[in-house]
Amino acid sequence: MKHIQLQTVETSNSTDSSDLASTQRWMIAAITAPGGLPEGLAQALKAYNQTIEDVIIAPPGISPHSRLDIYAQGYWLRLFACLKADYPSLQRLLGEPLFEFFARAYLTNHPSRSFSLYDLGDGFSRFLRHSQSASVKSVDDGKLYFPLELAQIEQAIAASLRATGIENNDFKSVDPFNLLLGGNIEIVLPATTHLVIAHHPLSAFQTLLDGNTLTEPPETGISYICIKRHHYHVSCQEVTDWQFYSLLSAKAKTRTLLECATAAARRTHRPIHEILAQLSLWLPTAQAGSFIKLNSKNITLNPHGDE
Numbered sequence: 001m002k003h004i005q006l007q008t009v010e011t012s013n014s015t016d017s018s019d020l021a022s023t024q025r026w027m028i029a030a031i032t033a034p035g036g037l038p039e040g041l042a043q044a045l046k047a048y049n050q051t052i053e054d055v056i057i058a059p060p061g062i063s064p065h066s067r068l069d070i071y072a073q074g075y076w077l078r079l080f081a082c083l084k085a086d087y088p089s090l091q092r093l094l095g096e097p098l099f100e101f102f103a104r105a106y107l108t109n110h111p112s113r114s115f116s117l118y119d120l121g122d123g124f125s126r127f128l129r130h131s132q133s134a135s136v137k138s139v140d141d142g143k144l145y146f147p148l149e150l151a152q153i154e155q156a157i158a159a160s161l162r163a164t165g166i167e168n169n170d171f172k173s174v175d176p177f178n179l180l181l182g183g184n185i186e187i188v189l190p191a192t193t194h195l196v197i198a199h200h201p202l203s204a205f206q207t208l209l210d211g212n213t214l215t216e217p218p219e220t221g222i223s224y225i226c227i228k229r230h231h232y233h234v235s236c237q238e239v240t241d242w243q244f245y246s247l248l249s250a251k252a253k254t255r256t257l258l259e260c261a262t263a264a265a266r267r268t269h270r271p272i273h274e275i276l277a278q279l280s281l282w283l284p285t286a287q288a289g290s291f292i293k294l295n296s297k298n299i300t301l302n303p304h305g306d307e
Helices: 016-031 037-048 064-086 088-094 096-109 124-130 134-139 145-162 176-180 202-209 241-249 257-268 272-288
Strands: 185-188 194-198 223-230 233-239 293-296
Touching (some): 037 064, 064 145, 088 096, 096 124, 124 145, 145 194, 185 241, 194 241, 272 293
Antiparallel strands (some): 185 293, 194 223
16 A cells, blocks of 8 residues: 655644644544545545645645545445454345445444444444334334344354353352252353344354355244353354243343243243243253353352363
């Protein structure tokens, strides 16, 4: 990439450092506008009262616009690349032109505010859901849910990869019979565990997540998907409705076994004693697989069993 020569704008009351800062702010305004360089130059002129000719020096035969446009295009290509890295399956499903259309709309409404680009796409799946009009949602037969839910799953995978996990915790295992007898257990959902309700089976999403393409329209039907990280490996697993709502109850804050069972019983319309029994038998396995972490007032419990 060719180097852009920046012409210092001298004023009677300015210093070199203030001129450089002003030029940097002008350049940021010029190259980061969603509408491209023309829009950015108009914004920079309005904000700093400088035209491109005041700032950019170009050799004969090359216009200042052509030189600066390299940086303007590079800025957006870098942001697109970050979103594509977090949502590779969605990009393959939509195709690059349509993906970039939605990516540009998202970045226009939610510009990068962080020094790191790791969290750039955190709100992308939410933005896609909110971009649907009420009329589209009212006639949706489930097909439009698929790319939206695929985006949710990919966002959850990226978040699980980057979150602080429980791999380094060293705890003792828990006896399921202690839970059945009313053991005082609290259920903690790690930052690496995420939950998604989908209108399609996990197998349809997994085809794309594995790098393949769909050969036929995905089946429809409510599924409960848990994204979790075990030994630094992120995976997706379909769970039952009572497992899902028990985990969901512990998402906002730590819950007791009874509180999780009560929430699951209310959402699934099943007897609470039935949910309590199922949870007591499943929770040790869930802890060993890093779905959850179990805490007790008397002992600290192992998320990986006795491995």
